[in-house]
Each structure stands twice: as C-alpha cells, then as structure tokens.
Amino acid sequence: MNLITGGEVLVDCLRAQGVRHVFSIIGGQMGTIYDTIGRRDDIDLFIPRCETVTPLMAAGYMAATGVPAASLTTVGAGVVYEAAGLMHAWLNYLPVISLAPQVQSWKTKPHQESLQACNQDEIYAPLTKWNTIVYHWKRIPAMINRGFREAYTGVPGPVHIDIPVDILFKRGLWGQSDLEKVPLVKREPTITGVAAKIEDAAAALKKAGRPLVIVGQGIGREGRYRGVRQLLNKLGLPVITTRFSSGIMRGSDQVFAGASSLFAETDKGMTLLKHADAIVVIGIDPETISLIEKCGWTSKPIVQIETDPSAFLTYAHHLVHADPVSALSAMAVHGIKGVAESKRWMDSLQNIIPELVNELSPANAGINKTIAALGKTTGPDDIIIADGAGISPAAAYILKDAEYRDLFCMDERDMAGVGVPFAIGAAIGNPKARITLICDKESLFAHVRELSPAAQAGVTLRIIVADHEDAHVNCADTASVLEGLGCCVSRHDLSDSQGDISEFRAKAISALVVRAVPEKAVVRLNQPAAVLVSSMR
Amino acid sequence: MQKDVSGAQVLARCLSSQGIKFFFTVPTPRLKPIIKALETEKDVRVITAHNETAAALMAEGYIRRSRLQAAVLTDSNGRAISQICGVTNAWADKIPLVALSLCADDEPDCNKSVERWRFDQSAAFQAVTRWNTRLTTLEKAPAQIIKALQESCNHKMGPVHIDIPFKLLNQYVSANSVMILPEKRQRPVEPVRLRAESSSIAQAAKLLMNAKKPLIFCGGGVKASEACADLIDFLETYKIPIATSMAGMGSVPLSHPLCLGGPSYTSGEVFHVAIQDADVVLALGAAFSGLDGFGLPPVWSGSIKFIHVDIDPLQIGLNVQPAVSIQGDVKTVLGQMTGELMKNNFHSDGRWNSWAKMLTNLKSGRLARLNKDAASEGKLMHQGKFAQAIGNIVTKDDPIMVMDGGNTVLYMAMYAPDIGPRQAFYPYGMAALGGGISYAIGTALAAPDTQVFLITGDGSFMYNVQELETISRYQLPIIIFINNDSAWNMIRSMQNSFFAQNFVGTDLDGVEYVPIARGFGWRAERVTVAEDIIPAYERARKEGAPAIIECITDKNNTPDSLLSFALVEFQGVLKYLNPLRFLHSVLLMSKMGLWRNIYQMTYIIKALLRINLRARRL
Structure with a gap:
C-alpha cells in the first residue's frame, strides 16, 4: 500500500x-x-x-x-x-x-x-x-x-x-x-439471442424478393465487425453502409451495394431503394433511421439486430436481441441465401451507383479520380479517412476496388473538419498503418492548427486536399498554410495534370494539394512527379 | 391566403428590424436560405469564419467593443455546440450575445434514446445563458425573438x-400573418438606470463617513454602467483609494494617484496590504471572483465591512456577506451616494490622506521593483520588458488592445499602461485561452478606424489560427504580438514550484510562428530583444496590412501575482502535495534564481500575515 x-x-x-x-x-x-x-x-x-x-x-x-x-x-x-x-x-x-x-x-x-x-x-x-x-x-x-x-x-x-x-x-x-479490484470492461459483449426470434426473422427474410441489409455505426469498431462482414457475404443479401460504417464492407464484397448517403441524397437512389420489401437493420445509427423514414419502410418487415434493447425501433417487426455475429451466424444456419436469387435486385442497386456519384458531386470529378487513383496504391495496412461535402459520401464507392484496413467517412453536416484530428488520433494509435486523409479545403481549415503539434511529434500522415481558389470564401494558399505548419507539400495544378501519387509518402506529414477544376481535374498516376515534396522541417 | 414569405425571410426581417445588424457564421447548405435573406436586409453584414467557436467569439468581441448587439448563427448539433465556448465567455462576463442555431425538427428527446440527433440542444445551453428558447411557429417567432433580445439586455445582461x-426556414406564410415591428437602428447595449433604496444609501454613507481606511473596489459593472467618469469624480472628491478587479481594469487610469495599480493581484503587495488593512470597502459592480480572492479571508481581512453595489441581486452576498447591500445601477448609485454625503455636509478633509499615501508609496516601490525585474539581464527577453515595450506603443498610438493567454495577460496587467474603459479586452470570467484572434476581428469590425493589437501567448495564439485567413479576407490591419515563451507557462510555473520541475505537457519548444503566419500570407517577423519591438511595429504599421511580431521571451519568468492566484484557487488543496517533493521543488528552483523565487513565495505570505515591513514603516 x-x-x-x-x-x-x-x-x-x-x-x-x-x-x-x-x-x-x-x-x-x-x-x-x-x-x-x-x-x-x-x-x-x-x-x-x-x-x-x-x-x-x-x-x-x-x-x-x-x-x-x-x-x-x-x-x-x-x-x-x-x-x-x-x-x-x-x-x-x-x-x-x-x-x-x-x-x-x-x-x-x-x-x-x-x-x-x-x-x-x-x-x-x-x-x-x-x-x-x-x-x-x-x-x-x-x-x-x-x-x-x-x-x-x-x-x-x-x-x-x-x-x-x-x-x-x-x-x-x-x-x-x-x-x-478494477475489472476490465468487456468492450464486445456476446449475446446469443433467442433462437425462436432468430428463426422467425430468417423466415420473414426468406419470403422477401428484394431484401436489403443496412449496417450502421452501432456495429462497433472493435474488430468483431470483420466477422460480420464475412457472415454478410455468406448470407448473400445486398448490404448498404452508412457514412460512419463505410469501411465495414468493401467493393470486393459481392453483396456490397454502396453507401446509404448516395441513395438518400439523390432522387434516383431514393426511388430505387423504395422498392426494397424487407429490411435488416444491424448496428443502428442516425442515417439508418432517417433512411427508413424517408423510404416509408415502416410498414414493411424490418428485422433489427441489436445488443441494446433500448435501440429497438418502435416499427421494427422482428426484434433480435443479440450481438451481430451470434445473430447472423444463427441466421446463416437457416439458409436465407436462397432469397438472393433475385439477382436483378442486387444488380440494379450496384449498377446505379456511378450515376449517383456524378449526380451528387459533379464538381468533385477531379478529386474523385485522385481518390480512385489512391485506391490503386493502397494495401492492407492503409486506413483512409474521408471528410467534406461530396467527398465523404462518395469515398466508399470510389474506393470500391481498393484494398485497405479501414475507411472512415466523417459527417461534415454535424461538425466541420473532424477528419484532421480523427486522422491524427488514428496515426498516433497505429503508427504501423498508413493513414491517409482526403478532404476539402473547408474541412481542412476548421482544425488545421493541429497539424503543427502532429508534425512536431513526428506523426506520419498523408493528406489529399481538394483545393479551390474562391477568394471570397478563403483567400489563403492551402499549400503555403500546410508548409507553414510543418507539412511536406506536393502541389498538383490540374491544368498540367501531372503527378505521381505513388511518390506521395514521407516520414512526416505530407500533403497533396489538388486544385479542383472539375473538367481538368485529372491526376495521372504512376508517372514521374512534376512538383513533389518540398522541405521537411 | 397567399403564402408569400419564407421562414428564412421572416427570421431575417425580425432580427434585422430589432437592430441586429452583425451576424457571425460558418455557412452550410442548411444555413443558405437564412444567410441569403440576411444579406438582402438593409445594413446587415454577415461575417463568415472557419469554425463556429471562432464565429461566436468574434460576435462577442464585436459587442464588447461596440456596445451594440450582434449574433452568432450556426447549423445544428456539433456546429451549434461549437458556439458554447463563446456563449460561456459571454455568460461569465455578462455580454448580451445572441446565439442562434438550427435544430432538429422533432421535439427534443430527454430520454437519450437511440435517436441521438434529437438530443436536447437547448438544455446544453441552459447552464450558460440568461434565457433560451426553441422557435415553434413562424407566427410566434417575432415575439420569441423580441423576448430573447429583452432578456439579453435586461439589468442582468x-x-x-x-x-x-430546420423546417421553419423553408416554410412559407402570408406576410400579413407575421408581425414585424418597424425598423430599428443597430441595437445598443444600454445600462438600466435602476435607483437604489434611499435607506440603503443612507446606511452606506454613514458607514463610509465613519471609516478609517476606506477602499473602493471597482468591478466590471462600472464599465457596464458607463460610470467611469462619475467614479473618478467620486474618488477625487473624497480621496478614497481604489483597487480594480480583473474585470474592472481600465475603469480608472492606472497612473491615477489614488489607484493601487494593476487590477487585483497584479498590483501585488499594494493590493494585499489594502485588502488586509481596509475597514470599509465600497464594492461597485464586483463579482468577488476567484481572480479577486473571493472577498474572503485569508486574502481579504475578515473584519472588513462591505457596501456591495450591484444591479443583480443574486450577485450580492454570493461570496462576501455585505454590511450594506445596494441593488442599483452603479452610475445612479454613485450619484445618490454623492447626494447623501453632501446632504450630511461631509467632506473628507484629508482624513484618509495618510492611508492613501501609504498605499501610493507601496505602489511606487512596487513599480520600481517591477522595472528593475524587467531590466534584469538574461539570455532571453524578460516578459516584463516585452510588456513594457507594448505599453509604450499603446501609450503613444492609443490602439485597442486584445489580450489572450495566461501569464501574458498577467504581465500585461502588471506592466499595463494607462488605458481607457473600452480599450482592453479579454475574457476575465472564464479566462479561456484562444479567443484573441476572434476578439481582435470583432473589435476591428466594431472600430474600423482604430488600430487593433492582439497581445497573445504562444499557446493561446494557435487555438483559432485558421482565422488569420478571415483577417486577410476582410482586410483588417490587425497587428499581433506573440509572447513566445515556448511553453504553457502559467502551468509550467506551477510544475516548477510544486512538482519538482517535472515539466510534463507544458513545453512548446521548437514551434516557429513566423512560417505559420507567412503560410497564411501574412507579414511576419521575429524579435529577440525588446529594443527591436517598436521598430518592428513601425514597419508593420507603415504597410497597413495585418502583421505578426513574434517576440522570443524567457520561459523562466514567473509573474509574482500568479502565486497569489494559485494560493486562492488551490486553497485547501496544496497541503496534499508530497512535502519531500515540494522541498525538492524549492531546491531545484534555486537554479533559476533563489532570491527571486524566495521573494515570490514569501511576499504574499507576508501580506497575508500583515507583517509587510514596508507597510508598517510608512
């Protein structure tokens, strides 16, 4: 003592x-x-x-x-x-x-x-x-x-x-x-659920012709969701993710049908989603609830899987009080996959996405191509964070073919510039991973100061900024600001469309500033760098 | 019925017609309709910032200087809560800020259900606002807005x-169904002239007339009441010494012979002797906060009889138990007091001269010592010398002075030049760091023809550094002096004194602010000796553009007033420190100048124990 x-x-x-x-x-x-x-x-x-x-x-x-x-x-x-x-x-x-x-x-x-x-x-x-x-x-x-x-x-x-x-x-x-006497709080409880309720839910889904799974943030980020991803692929039902659960499913997953925000924020997307005739809600979050209400699904069969009964929706028909891994494993036993015979439904969801991306953020065509190019250079150690209007909802789709450890899409509507501190926190926590932040100028500036202590502390972080030159909104030169704060900056003036993103790495904070002129906005990859990495303080 | 005006237009009209002409915001798609509507209103200006915290602080800075009401307008959720820092500063310093935010359409959910966006946004603001509400219908909105504006500027402020x-902005109603009052000019923040009860005035006058060592303690209420000139008349007529609280700084010129010097603890032993020896204290609009020792022992004498004048009855008796409580407006009460004293044919006839002279002598001694301290040779610039150099510029050019930081503010207050009542601004209630750049923007917009200085510590400078761009965009020729001592030095000083120099999380070595400023396209230069500050300032002034002067100062300087503050704020707590480690601290401090540290540690104890030899001798 x-x-x-x-x-x-x-x-x-x-x-x-x-x-x-x-x-x-x-x-x-x-x-x-x-x-x-x-x-x-x-x-x-x-x-x-x-x-x-x-x-x-x-x-x-x-x-x-x-x-x-x-x-x-x-x-x-x-x-x-x-x-x-x-x-x-x-x-x-x-x-x-x-x-x-x-x-x-x-x-x-x-x-x-x-x-x-x-x-x-x-x-x-x-x-x-x-x-x-x-x-x-x-x-x-x-x-x-x-x-x-x-x-x-x-x-x-x-x-x-x-x-x-x-x-x-x-x-x-x-x-x-x-x-x-201070016990470790278990962060991923196992709740197996009541077999009869899971059986009922599975039966309801079997009857559906156009089922849809919505995975939300509530699924947690503790590691178990990786198991959930496998089980969803095994079930074979089309899955959409919300903004914050973006990285849970990948483009390589056959069942992944895109991000909910792409559908929710476009007329065509909403029209299509309304055709769903049964919904599975796993790990609820605000976007899930908003989507259910907007699509008028409240009268349709809703299966909700939750570890916390207080999160059950009043209009959900099949309430499964269980953790997602236990519940989905049990459902898989009941062989719901049969319902996915409606391949047309899956295809229609997956095929409409490019159109929705363009409708949602035509001005971001350039940065979208940069993100797509980034996706070709990523691997299993990459963690990508997307922040900013247009960028955040589209990132999951644009990176559909990318390999990465995780993807986090910030909600810029709730708070400006969450991406910068979130990325710094991630980089401090996991120095072995390669952290990349993709954001627009508004999101960058809200908490841009934090790059100074991060650079001082030797944090490794890559930033791609979609820049603009609207002096009425922001008259500071993004690259100069970043350099002043201690970042190594590559500038890509898209009028010459040159640049090599594969060289975009450094031991300190490195930033790629992309001038987002829509029609010219193409960053060609795998070519020698035109202007790259200035000094590193 | 024809529905011809949108909700956004109705709200913009209501706010503008009620005299709110300055709006500080961060634009979002959801705010677009109301921003657009505001921009079409006569004389309205919408100022855009990079984050909502900064926007709220800008609005607050604008009101502090202009004494005209202004609003901060933000989107919902995190963007709304970002305002709370500025709102809390306004609440602590009684600034009538109008905070507007969008919110979810659904009724707030007090049960904290899974529908998190339905959280009770209003409840978060309740603890730090005078009044808050949620608009219900467009028809009722004008009345709700008028009520809010009345509450912000009633006697409590x-x-x-x-x-x-959200839904209200895009709803349409008939123009006839919404009551809009006639156009008002920009709404001034006007003091309420509340008269005090004559019986209390008579009691107070009696107490004052019989006092042997009276003292006036001037709080922020004097400036709020616009009573500075009346106060100077009063104290000159009766020759009563005056101390100011941190909030009251600038109410009386510091060089006035009856003024004890810098506000509160920053006048050092003068303040401590005065509040130990005084028998009657006339407290005017003073909150008796921690920064002023609560008005209670051990810092203040327990035998003082207080006459406490405040317009807010809840403030009276909060910390001190006054012998006479006077609820009233300071300016009006001073008039009543003068009347009462004249009625009694009272003249001080020099009866308090020796008391005032003793304090004046103490003040001269202290100022001489401060000057000697500042002139002491060291490898780096002494922070006192930095403050003196700024003081010289302030005396010469009469600018608006925004202060931000911990020790930086204390040094500026200790070495302060004579300043007027609406010349120096800082958040004294919350003492929050980081509002400086935003306050500078607000004050510069409020006084476009006056030079604005920001004197900031290095830690506080970075909080809202993104707003340097806002300064450039609005072409405000603000000059920023950074007191770069490479540390969160107020706390570092405590680690020095109490934690055996275990400096953890307080060093800011290696950060260069000149490149950061230049990154934002600013003129910036670095100064390492005090003699170069004025020439650097002249160069910056000549260009008429925003500029930063980074002054490298000594992190080992500790303002003596910090120890007074620490002893009060940590009263009853420091005894728990490990005595061996504390002893170790004292031994380690000898490296940094044993005598200076011994002086700092003992002067306040001497003052508390009433054994200030200098005071007795005089």
Whole structure:
C-alpha cells in the first residue's frame, strides 16, 4: 500500500482499462495527473492546440486500434471547447471517455465565481450517455469503471467524468490489491439471442424478393465487425453502409451495394431503394433511421439486430436481441441465401451507383479520380479517412476496388473538419498503418492548427486536399498554410495534370494539394512527379 | 391566403428590424436560405469564419467593443455546440450575445434514446445563458425573438440562445400573418438606470463617513454602467483609494494617484496590504471572483465591512456577506451616494490622506521593483520588458488592445499602461485561452478606424489560427504580438514550484510562428530583444496590412501575482502535495534564481500575515 494522490489512482484506473494515450491540454487543476503520467512509461500524452479536438483524436485512436484513449481537458474553459468534439462522439455512437477536473468539491456546484467555473455537468448532461462528478477519493475507481461500462455497453456513446481538484490532490492508501479490484470492461459483449426470434426473422427474410441489409455505426469498431462482414457475404443479401460504417464492407464484397448517403441524397437512389420489401437493420445509427423514414419502410418487415434493447425501433417487426455475429451466424444456419436469387435486385442497386456519384458531386470529378487513383496504391495496412461535402459520401464507392484496413467517412453536416484530428488520433494509435486523409479545403481549415503539434511529434500522415481558389470564401494558399505548419507539400495544378501519387509518402506529414477544376481535374498516376515534396522541417 | 414569405425571410426581417445588424457564421447548405435573406436586409453584414467557436467569439468581441448587439448563427448539433465556448465567455462576463442555431425538427428527446440527433440542444445551453428558447411557429417567432433580445439586455445582461427548427426556414406564410415591428437602428447595449433604496444609501454613507481606511473596489459593472467618469469624480472628491478587479481594469487610469495599480493581484503587495488593512470597502459592480480572492479571508481581512453595489441581486452576498447591500445601477448609485454625503455636509478633509499615501508609496516601490525585474539581464527577453515595450506603443498610438493567454495577460496587467474603459479586452470570467484572434476581428469590425493589437501567448495564439485567413479576407490591419515563451507557462510555473520541475505537457519548444503566419500570407517577423519591438511595429504599421511580431521571451519568468492566484484557487488543496517533493521543488528552483523565487513565495505570505515591513514603516 502506498500513500498516493487521486491523480495517481486515476491514471492507474485508466491503465487498468487499457488506456495508453491521453489527449489533453493541461490546466493547473490537473497537476497530479500530469505529474503521474510524466513519471510513468506505460502511458503517454499528446498535446493538441485546442481542446475541441481531444475527443475527436481519442475517437480516431480508438477506431484505428480498438484500444480506448481518454480525452482530458481543464475545468470550465477547456470543457466548453471540448463540448463540440464530444457532441460528435454522441451523434456518431463513439465510446469516448472524457475527463475533466473541477474546482474544489466544496465550490463545485453551484459555482461561486471561482475562476473558470461553470456548471459544466449540466452542459454535458444532454450530450453524453452518462456523466457524473466524483465527490470522494475512494470513488475514483468505481466511477472510472462505470464510465467505461456506460460508454461501451449497448449502444456506445461518450461519457464525461468531473473530478474536483481536491480529490485529485488528496493522498490516500492504494495498492496492487485495490487495483486488481478494477475489472476490465468487456468492450464486445456476446449475446446469443433467442433462437425462436432468430428463426422467425430468417423466415420473414426468406419470403422477401428484394431484401436489403443496412449496417450502421452501432456495429462497433472493435474488430468483431470483420466477422460480420464475412457472415454478410455468406448470407448473400445486398448490404448498404452508412457514412460512419463505410469501411465495414468493401467493393470486393459481392453483396456490397454502396453507401446509404448516395441513395438518400439523390432522387434516383431514393426511388430505387423504395422498392426494397424487407429490411435488416444491424448496428443502428442516425442515417439508418432517417433512411427508413424517408423510404416509408415502416410498414414493411424490418428485422433489427441489436445488443441494446433500448435501440429497438418502435416499427421494427422482428426484434433480435443479440450481438451481430451470434445473430447472423444463427441466421446463416437457416439458409436465407436462397432469397438472393433475385439477382436483378442486387444488380440494379450496384449498377446505379456511378450515376449517383456524378449526380451528387459533379464538381468533385477531379478529386474523385485522385481518390480512385489512391485506391490503386493502397494495401492492407492503409486506413483512409474521408471528410467534406461530396467527398465523404462518395469515398466508399470510389474506393470500391481498393484494398485497405479501414475507411472512415466523417459527417461534415454535424461538425466541420473532424477528419484532421480523427486522422491524427488514428496515426498516433497505429503508427504501423498508413493513414491517409482526403478532404476539402473547408474541412481542412476548421482544425488545421493541429497539424503543427502532429508534425512536431513526428506523426506520419498523408493528406489529399481538394483545393479551390474562391477568394471570397478563403483567400489563403492551402499549400503555403500546410508548409507553414510543418507539412511536406506536393502541389498538383490540374491544368498540367501531372503527378505521381505513388511518390506521395514521407516520414512526416505530407500533403497533396489538388486544385479542383472539375473538367481538368485529372491526376495521372504512376508517372514521374512534376512538383513533389518540398522541405521537411 | 397567399403564402408569400419564407421562414428564412421572416427570421431575417425580425432580427434585422430589432437592430441586429452583425451576424457571425460558418455557412452550410442548411444555413443558405437564412444567410441569403440576411444579406438582402438593409445594413446587415454577415461575417463568415472557419469554425463556429471562432464565429461566436468574434460576435462577442464585436459587442464588447461596440456596445451594440450582434449574433452568432450556426447549423445544428456539433456546429451549434461549437458556439458554447463563446456563449460561456459571454455568460461569465455578462455580454448580451445572441446565439442562434438550427435544430432538429422533432421535439427534443430527454430520454437519450437511440435517436441521438434529437438530443436536447437547448438544455446544453441552459447552464450558460440568461434565457433560451426553441422557435415553434413562424407566427410566434417575432415575439420569441423580441423576448430573447429583452432578456439579453435586461439589468442582468448576458447571452441568450434561440434554436430554429430546420423546417421553419423553408416554410412559407402570408406576410400579413407575421408581425414585424418597424425598423430599428443597430441595437445598443444600454445600462438600466435602476435607483437604489434611499435607506440603503443612507446606511452606506454613514458607514463610509465613519471609516478609517476606506477602499473602493471597482468591478466590471462600472464599465457596464458607463460610470467611469462619475467614479473618478467620486474618488477625487473624497480621496478614497481604489483597487480594480480583473474585470474592472481600465475603469480608472492606472497612473491615477489614488489607484493601487494593476487590477487585483497584479498590483501585488499594494493590493494585499489594502485588502488586509481596509475597514470599509465600497464594492461597485464586483463579482468577488476567484481572480479577486473571493472577498474572503485569508486574502481579504475578515473584519472588513462591505457596501456591495450591484444591479443583480443574486450577485450580492454570493461570496462576501455585505454590511450594506445596494441593488442599483452603479452610475445612479454613485450619484445618490454623492447626494447623501453632501446632504450630511461631509467632506473628507484629508482624513484618509495618510492611508492613501501609504498605499501610493507601496505602489511606487512596487513599480520600481517591477522595472528593475524587467531590466534584469538574461539570455532571453524578460516578459516584463516585452510588456513594457507594448505599453509604450499603446501609450503613444492609443490602439485597442486584445489580450489572450495566461501569464501574458498577467504581465500585461502588471506592466499595463494607462488605458481607457473600452480599450482592453479579454475574457476575465472564464479566462479561456484562444479567443484573441476572434476578439481582435470583432473589435476591428466594431472600430474600423482604430488600430487593433492582439497581445497573445504562444499557446493561446494557435487555438483559432485558421482565422488569420478571415483577417486577410476582410482586410483588417490587425497587428499581433506573440509572447513566445515556448511553453504553457502559467502551468509550467506551477510544475516548477510544486512538482519538482517535472515539466510534463507544458513545453512548446521548437514551434516557429513566423512560417505559420507567412503560410497564411501574412507579414511576419521575429524579435529577440525588446529594443527591436517598436521598430518592428513601425514597419508593420507603415504597410497597413495585418502583421505578426513574434517576440522570443524567457520561459523562466514567473509573474509574482500568479502565486497569489494559485494560493486562492488551490486553497485547501496544496497541503496534499508530497512535502519531500515540494522541498525538492524549492531546491531545484534555486537554479533559476533563489532570491527571486524566495521573494515570490514569501511576499504574499507576508501580506497575508500583515507583517509587510514596508507597510508598517510608512
């Protein structure tokens, strides 16, 4: 037993849950936490330049590794910056662990004009799955454990824990035996489901002529979804993915019919989708619900597979309370594949996609070709992140023939520029993977500052930017800004259409700035570079 | 009935007719209809930023300087929540910001169901707004908007938030069914002239007349009430010494013989002796926040009798228990107090001169020491010298001064030149880093004919660095001075003093800001000695374009006022530190100048224990 501070207990508890990285900007109240992290070699800090991105980096880290990371921001001022990032985690069902110190517990709530104090737990209440204030040193382990449990159980989501400064500074006795009492929260529960319900669902699907599976973000990113992909291929039903579940299915999957946003945002796509006569919903997310309502599928047979019964839709007919692997394995036994004889239905879904891509983002023809070219150079170690209007919804299709470890498409409607911090988090978490961010200028600029600390920290990251020259919106030269922040930049002026994307790699952050002039926007690949990689600071 | 106006047009009309003429936003496809409608309104300007946090801070900076209301307008969800940083600053500093955001059409879902986009957006804003609402129908929208604007500018002042369901923007209604009030000019933020009860004024006057060592403590309410001139008249008539809170900085010229110096702790031992020795304190529009020691022991004497004047009754008695509570507008109350004192035929007749003189002497001593500190030779520029150089430019050119940072703000306040009430801006309530560039944009738009300076730390500079492009786009000739000490230095100083120099996560070595600025197409230069700051500024000024002057300073400088702050903010907490490691810290600090550190550690203790020898001698 040692006499240690609350900050040290907190770090012990985070380590017990597998946390190896904390994304944070320091505040005085965090003194003991930083002091502890500085003296340990099994946990690291990454210091960005604004708290908004700490949860986004933690989300990217977790997505790339399956290992949780924590977001730690200071009282009041830090927390209100962080709120927007946590909001993204809330909307996208991301289990982000957010921690913040508070002023002394005897002044925490209601606030009494302490510097930077506000009732931050009230701000966080509506945008987290769970939030609390730890009022006693002894409760730190239990509350951290509960935080992880809340974040990862059922439909995932962010949690926020406030710890007053006196609790973090207070010293008490703590030892190995106490630490052993902190159990690891299982992040992928196995729920086998009720056989009869699975059988009923399978029977309903067998009757359908035009079934459709929608896989959402709720499927999780812990590694199990790879098993889900195999099972979906085995079932043989056409599958569409939502924006955030994009990388779950690949172009090489026979059953993959494209991204839901391509259908939802185009008239032709919607008209076609309305013909589906049975729906399987796995791992629900906002896009799934919106699509069901827009297509008027509520009266059609809906099979919903969920680990969390609170996520069941009121209009779903066949509710399967099970994890996707268990449920799909059981369904496969019932041989639903027979229904896929309606090959015409599958073909009609797959064949319409090029048309939808052009309808949705004609201005992006150039960048789309660059993305497609990128796809030819990727391999099983590549993680691709797409961000920006037009780019994000189309990326999954454009990369249909690509091989990659994972693809994440950000929702620019909810928050601007999530891609940059998400990619940095992924690159920090998985330095062996090759991380590529494809984004437009608006998405890049929202959090462009973060490239500076990433470059300083030696993070390896590739960025392809679709540039434009509309000075009314943005008069800065993208390449110069990136160079100023410490990136190695290749410029591709598409009027000469030259460039070699295969040379687009470096040990630091390298960026390829593509001028998006639609009709001229062609980057020819596998040719010698015209202008490539300037200096690397 | 003919349906001839869209929801976007109705809302734009309502806001514009109510005098909201400046809108700060980040355009999205969903916002297009309302932005388009706003742009067709007379005198309306829509300013576009790169992220919503910056947009909200710009609006706030605009209101702080212009004292005219303005709005931030964003899309929903994360984009709406991005505003919350600016809204919270406005809430803490009582700025009547109008925050507008789109929201989902469905009723908010308080059960946190799987339909996450139906989260209660409004509830997130509730903790940090004076009032918030969700528009229901276009017919009712004008009344809801008027109500929001009234609430933002009532006697309490503060931000309001309005959620606009998506569907309202594209709905059409008959123009006759929507009540639009006649056009107003841009809506000013006007103080409410609330008179205090005469019995309280009589009690306060009696207490003041019998005081032996009175002190005026001036908060941000004095500026909000536009009572600075009245206050100077009052204190000159009765010769009462005056201290200002961080929020009250600029209400009285710092060089005024009765002013203790920099705001709050930044006037060092002068402030500490004054608040230990005073017997009656007339607190005007002061919140008694942590930055001011809460008005409570151990920093303040427990035997002080407070006369607390504030327009917000909830603020009175929040931390200090006043002997006399006066709810009223500061300007009006000062008039009433003067009247009451005259009625009693009261003249101070020099009775408080020796008290004021003792404090003045302390102030002179402190200023001499600060100057000596700043002049001390070191490898790098002393941060005090940096602040002095900026101060000299401010004195000469009279610019607007936006400050951003931790120690940078403390140094600027310690070495501050004489500034007027609407000349220096920073978020004192939340002390949030990173609003500087946005505030500079807001203030430059509010005062297009005045030079705007941003004096920022290196950590805070990067928070909204993307908005350098916005400055270029709107051609605002803002000059930014970066105090680059290569650290999050306020916290690094604490790691130095309390954690045995275990500097974790506080070093920002190796970041060069000149290339970053040049990347944005800015003029930028680096300065390493204080003597080069003014010539660099002259060169920048001559070009009339935005410019950055990066000043390399010494990270080992610690403002003494930081320790006062640490002792109050961490009251009851530092005792838990490991005593051996604390001792280790003190030993390690000797490398950085033992005497300087011993002085810093002991001066406040001396002040607290009332054993300030200099004070006694005088």
